[in-house]
Amino acid sequence: MFVEGFPVSGRRLKLRINEGGAKLLEVKDLNAGYDFLQVLWDVSLHVSEGEFVALIGPNGAGKTTTLRTIAGLLSPMSGEILFKGKPITHLPAHKVSRIGISYISESLNLFPKMTVRENLLLGAYAVRDRKRISESLDFVFDLFPRLAERSSQLAGTLSGGERKMLAIARGMMSNPELLLVDEPSLGLAPKLAQRVFDALQELRRRGVTILLVEQNVNITLEITDRAYVLEQGRIVLEGKSSELSQNEHVKHVYLGI
Amino acid sequence: MERTLTGPSMRSAIWAKIGQNLVASIVIGGSVAAGIALAVLAGPAQLINSIVTGGMWALMSVGLALVFGVMNIPHFAHGESFMVGAYVAYFVFTPLHKYLKTNPNAFLSTMAPFIAILAATLVGFVLGVIIEKLIFYPLRRRTRAQWVMNTFLITVGISFIMTNGATLVLGPNFRGIPRYWDVDPIKFLGVRIAFDRIVAFAIAIVTIAAFWFFLHSTQTGRAIRAVAQDEDGAQMVGIDLNFIHSLTFGLATAMAALAGASLLFMFQAYPTVGLKPLYFAWYVVMLVGLGNIGGAIIGGFIVALLQTATQQFIGIAWEDVIPTIVMILVLLLAPSGIFGSEVKGVHEQ
Structure with a gap:
């Protein structure tokens, strides 16, 4: 084989x-x-x-x-x-999830009636250290500047591409291994799909x-x-x-x- | 991902939206009109009365909305939590009150009602957690099939057992107190309002505000909302569903017990005392949309206003009829309530 x-x-x-x-x-x-x-x-x-x-x-x-x-x-x-x-x-x-495995599902499983920021904070649900949470927020906002712009928008109102970014960012908030x-x-225009793949490569470069x-x-x-x-x-x-x-x-x- | 609706589906979607907004405007406008009519025709006393009652309906409804939103349980034993709260407050307050008659103590006299109310709230919380762990947790592990129907029947059963259990142990007698605080009524806008009512209203407002803050500004509160919006998503970020379910049920029960204890001077304590608050809480959550917590707060005041206006202008016997008619009309025109339902699972199951 x-x-x-x-x-x-x-x-x-x-x-x-x-x-x-x-x-x-x-x-x-x-x-x-x-x-x-x-x-x-x-x-x-x-x-x-x-x-x-x-x-x-x-x-x-x-x-x-x-x-x-x-x-x-x-x-x-x-x-x-x-x-x-x-x-x-x-x-x-x-x-x-708490031992360091983040799963980003096909349907994303975001919390649609919460803001982008609240979704991200929940990504760090198991993290108690405030300093680490704010570091993770900086990290994902640096990775996806678009999310920083939309941080107070409800997740349910984001576009398809932005929702994928939010799901990946939420998965990264717990600092997984x-x-x-x-x-x-899935469901993204080729250009947007390419950006998601770029983001994954970037994460990999950062050791994930x-x-x-x-x-x-x-x-x-x-x-x-x-x-x-x-x-x-x-x-x-x-x-x-x-x-x-x-x-x-x-x-x-x-x-x- | 964006779908453009065309033809009949788009038209019906737009009509549904317009219908809901229209119904919402009519109901809210109507209640405001009823409030103004009350204030002008019957004097501010009735208006203030309905605001005080509204605070308590809101407190009851928030618990109901919470349990339905997070756990998908149509909670028909919510009134029995009210009943337990009333009994606990009675059995804590009466001996304290008796003791204070022989040993006067100004500080303790002020605090005794709060001790009774706090004790009722704590007992409510513990009772809620026990019911969740003993009944809903095993059911959830076994099957989620027909969940809403099963839990509906179970809560009706819990309600029967608790009312009859209370009759068996404590008897059908009314146990009550004339008032918590021996303080003269307070004058406000030329109206004399019993001190107890003011405190009950303050308790309701403070509790709802604190709960709102808890839901929106703490990680645990956000986790409760997360479970209501997406259970898998909640587990994926590390939220323990069992913990959140127990906490939610405990909090909802505690709020109902708190309402029962704060209103002991008005409702007294007897086995079926919870029925009326339960019905009104259901009017509220069905009117505003199942599981909608923010809506339940406003709805509590709307229903209280309708109720008082009915008592004043039509007759006290109609006080249950008018809110029911309004609710039926609303559901016919806007099936998910005036503020829309925030519940995920009901339509899937």
């Missing part, structure tokens, strides 16, 4: 450095689903510290289910999830580890270090993103080449 080496670009040097990191997240033989409908079948993956990893696959493959299970919103049927080597398999969502991002480009689920395979494989391909609830391919983009199956099914 491994994709063996293909000639790749200069990106590789950077990858080597990242590969040295310890495993931050490890998912082992995960089976999960809803009631009696099993969606994930023995899914195993890992994300090392500082890595930018993608999970790609067609609609209904189980990408969102994987993220929801890691985030604790869904309890797995079997398998194991380790974060920094400690099991978090059946931890409820609010505890998963791992960011799980679900389909950030990211597991990204995306339909836009082209850009995803360009910006990530490694990727997993999930089809019908199983991991069918994994490897360096640059190598996967040369893979015949990926080229044929996802890149349309």
Whole structure:
């Protein structure tokens, strides 16, 4: 199942450095689903510290289910999830968030009748230190100056692009070590989608580890270090993103080449 | 993401908006007119009376709106929290009062009612938390299916058990006090108002203001609003739903108990004392929109004004009828209430 080496670009040097990191997240033989409908079948993956990893696959493959299970919103049927080597398999969502995993869902789950600022402050709900909260606010306003302009506007009145930025910013407020991002480009015009991807790359440069689920395979494989391909609830391919983009199956099914 | 509505759907959406604004203007305008009519024709006494009652309806309704908004529970045992508050205040205040008759103490005489009211509030909070942990928490863990209907039936059951339990243990007698403070009525705009009423109104206003501040300016308060707006989102930022649900139910019960205790001199304490406040609180929340906390505060005063105006101009027997008719008309024209519902889950379930 491994994709063996293909000639790749200069990106590789950077990858080597990242590969040295310890495993931050490890998912082992995960089976999960809803009631009696099993969606994930023995899914195993890992994300090392500082890595930018993608999970790609067609609609209904189980990408969102994987993220929801890691985030604790869904309890797995079997398998194991380790974060920094400690099991978090059946931890409820609010505890998963408190140990440093931020999940940014497809539907964003913002608080529409609260201001941008209130949404961000709630992102730091578990943080008690006021100084750290104001530092995080400065950080996300620096990352998304647009949100600073709109800070007293209700989240429900923001545009689609601004809502994505707010969701990412809210996820960053707790200063997480791992960011799980679900389909950030969904419903955005290509230009806005590009800005969201730029923001993710910027976060990664600042040392955040990211597991990204995306339909836009082209850009995803360009910006990530490694990727997993999930089809019908199983991991069918994994490897360096640059190598996967040369893979015949990926080229044929996802890149349309 | 933006959808442009066209054709019939757009027209109906616009009409719904216009309808709601129109109904809101009529109801608010009508209540203001009723208030002015009261002040002019019946003198300021009745107006002041309805403002004092309005404060208490607002306090009751805020709790109801909170429980419905955050937990999606149509709380029909809210009146029994009022009843518990009244009883606790009675059983704390009466012995204190008796003791003070033999041992006069000016400071303690002033404080005794506050001690009774505070005790009732605390008991209300603890009772709310216990009910939530014992009944709603296990149900929530088991299933969220048919949640609104199930919890409606459960709260009606709690109401029955508590009223009959009170009758069984304490008997059907009225227990009351003539007044909390032995102070002469205060003159205001040529009207004599009982000191107790002024204090009850002050308690209502201070509590609502403090609660509003709590909801909007503290992290825990924001977390309560967050749970009302998006449960998954709340969990994703680290909010413990169980904690927020218990806290919400405790606070709502405490507010109802506080209302029952503050109004002990007016309502007395007996097993079914909570029914009337419960009905009026429901008029209020249905009138303004389910789960709308800000609306519930204004609605409390609107319903109190309607009620007093009905008593004054039509007859005391009509005091329940007119608010009900207004509520039915409002719901026909603006189904989500005059200020709109802020509830997420009801339409999905």
